[in-house]
Amino acid sequence: MADARVPVWLDCDPGHDDTFAILLAAYHPAIRILGLSTVFGNASLEKTTLNACSILTAIGKAHDIPVYIGASQALFRPPMHAPTDIHGESGLDGTDLLPKPLVPANTSIPAIDAAAAALKAEKPGTAWVVATGSFTNAAALFLEYPELVGHIKGLSLMGGAIGGGFTPAVLGNVDGVPRIGNWSQFAEFNVLADPEAAASIFSNKPLAAKTTLIPLDVTHLVLTTSEVRDLLLYGRDGEKTGTGKTTLRVMLVELLMFFAKTYSDVFGITEGPPLHDPLAVAAVLTGVGEQHEIPFADFDTSAGPGLNHRERYDVTIVTEGSYEDAKNGARTGQVVACLLPPGEEGVRIPRNLDIPLFWKVLEECVSRADAANASISAPLDT
Numbered sequence: 109m110a111d112a113r114v115p116v117w118l119d120c121d122p123g124h125d126d127t128f129a130i131l132l133a134a135y136h137p138a139i140r141i142l143g144l145s146t147v148f149g150n151a152s153l154e155k156t157t158l159n160a161c162s163i164l165t166a167i168g169k170a171h172d173i174p175v176y177i178g179a180s181q182a183l184f185r186p187p188m189h190a191p192t193d194i195h196g197e198s199g200l201d202g203t204d205l206l207p208k209p210l211v212p213a214n215t216s217i218p219a220i221d222a223a224a225a226a227l228k229a230e231k232p233g234t235a236w237v238v239a240t241g242s243f244t245n246a247a248a249l250f251l252e253y254p255e256l257v258g259h260i261k262g263l264s265l266m267g268g269a270i271g272g273g274f275t276p277a278v279l280g281n282v283d284g285v286p287r288i289g290n291w292s293q294f295a296e297f298n299v300l301a302d303p304e305a306a307a308s309i310f311s312n313k314p315l316a317a318k319t320t321l322i323p324l325d326v327t328h329l330v331l332t333t334s335e336v337r338d339l340l341l342y343g344r345d346g347e348k349t350g351t352g353k354t355t356l357r358v359m360l361v362e363l364l365m366f367f368a369k370t371y372s373d374v375f376g377i378t379e380g381p382p383l384h385d386p387l388a389v390a391a392v393l394t395g396v397g398e399q400h401e402i403p404f405a406d407f408d409t410s411a412g413p414g415l416n417h418r419e420r421y422d423v424t425i426v427t428e429g430s431y432e433d434a435k436n437g438a439r440t441g442q443v444v445a446c447l448l449p450p451g452e453e454g455v456r457i458p459r460n461l462d463i464p465l466f467w468k469v470l471e472e473c474v475s476r477a478d479a480a481n482a483s484i485s486a487p488l489d490t
Contacts, residue, residue: 113140114261114392115230117223119178120385121149121241122159122200124367127360128470129240129266129385130160134169135473135480138393138400142226142235145178145219148187149241149301151199153180156241159200161209166359168481170210178219178245182302188242188431202366205359219245224253233261236392240266240385242298247305250315257315266388267298267306268423268443269324275459277328280375288442289324290375292434295441296324299425300434303441307425310455316423317453320391323443327384328377330463332364336380339471340364354478390466391458402466404458420454421445 118133118141120126133141144164146157157177164170181187200206214222223245227235237260239246246265250257269279271288280287289295299306310316332340341353341361364381371381390402406418422445429440448454 111140113138114396115140115142115227115235116389116392117142117145117226117235117237118389119145119147119219119223119237119239119241119245120160121147121151121156122163123150123156123241123385124200124202124363124381125383125385126150126160126240127163127200127363128383129238129389130163131167131360131477132386132389132470132473133238134164134167134173135476136389136393136400136469138396139389141173142230143174143176143222145176145223145245146213147178147239147241147245148180148189149298151189151197152187153177155199157213158209159198159206161211161213162200162206165207165210166205166356167477174222175211175213176217176219176222177213177215179242179248182242182244183247183304183308185302185304185431188301200363203359203362205355205362220249220252223249224256227256227260232259235260236262236264238264238388238392240298240388242301243267243305243309244302247302247308250312251308257312257318260318262392263309263315263319264322264388264391265298265309265319266322266327266385267296268321269294269296270443270445270457271325274323274457275325275329277325278377279324279328280377292441293437294426294439295434296443299443300431300441303425303427306441306443307427310423310425316455317420320388320394320456320458321423321443322384322387322391323457324382324384326458326461327382327387329460330383330387330466331377332368332380332383334380336467337361337364339467340474343475344468344471356478356481357474360474386470387461387466390461390469402469403462405460406456406458408459417450419457419459420448420452421457422448423455423457
């Protein structure tokens with residue numbers, strides 16, 4: 109019988125929120141990970157690769173999901189790494205429970221070649237590429253293998269910010285100045301890290317028509333509040349007695365607590381940090397059926413009845429300027445999204461999703477990881 113799960117190649121730069129993207133992709137019953145590639149971003153490539161291998165060990169998937177090493181810097185720019193006041197020195201600070209990797213990254217083949225081979229082995233129109241770090245590897249993949257554009261089903265990206273009331277999300281405030289982006293006033297980190305890579309993707313019209321962009325405007329709707337952290341720590345049926353806690357759950361919540369403090373200190377978002385990257389994974393479930401889908405709204409849900417048509421966008425990226433220019437107020441890395449007439453094909457940029465269902469599904473994936481990995485899921489003493 110044919111495997112009906114969605115085949116996914118995951119490209120990431122772990123990263124606190126990438127941890128949950130990996131876990132969701134690894135344990136969602138409707139997703140099959142083909143492989144994982146690493147890229148610079150939240151930390152150096154060496155650190156993000158180590159973190160990816162460590163996360164897979166922690167969730168019991170070290171022997172099941174191969175890791176390949178991708179780009180250490182942007183297509184045409186020097187490497188840009190997230191400041192340590194967001195993800196820490198390692199890119200994944202906040203817990204002592206991350207294990208040493210059981211399986212190192214595969215160095216026998218470059219990441220984009222491994223991705224191309226895995227994607228081509230899938231039936232046309234079925235596989236997704238998900239990128240939750242800088243878009244460098246994703247852009248290089250389609251530049252090197254343009255035939256993949258017609259072969260894949262979709263490309264899901266976490267990155268960018270729209271602003272202008274695109275959603276009711278609070279996007280942050282630095283030094284008293286409201287901002288659209290999270291690295292500069294106008295730019296989100298993943299896009300700014302390699303704006304030319306982003307521009308390459310969105311200027312490729314056939315690829316853009318298969319692309320879903322999950323911007324900060326959506327991810328900042330999905331905050332890991334104290335209630336969410338309790339859900340992940342104790343489970344849906346758990347009580348705050350410690351009996352439901354496991355090493356894995358404690359590790360995950362410790363990572364979230366570190367992320368929560370940095371988001372509060374840097375951006376003034378005190379309810380809890382947004383969990384950006386898993387949403388790009390959840391987006392590949394669109395159309396898989398009610399049993400497994402996490403619905404996203406491709407329209408302005410505040411516009412009232414009768415206006416719920418499918419929205420698509422023409423997206424351009426501001427590439428002029430340096431990283432330093434962006435820090436000083438330039439619009440380098442800004443995403444400019446223009447709504448297309450109804451029926452025209454373009455980039456999908458959802459405005460909302462079923463947030464309670466997302467948290468329910470994520471907790472179920474944590475439970476599956478616990479059940480599958482006895483060594484890491486032993487209950488902790490209170």
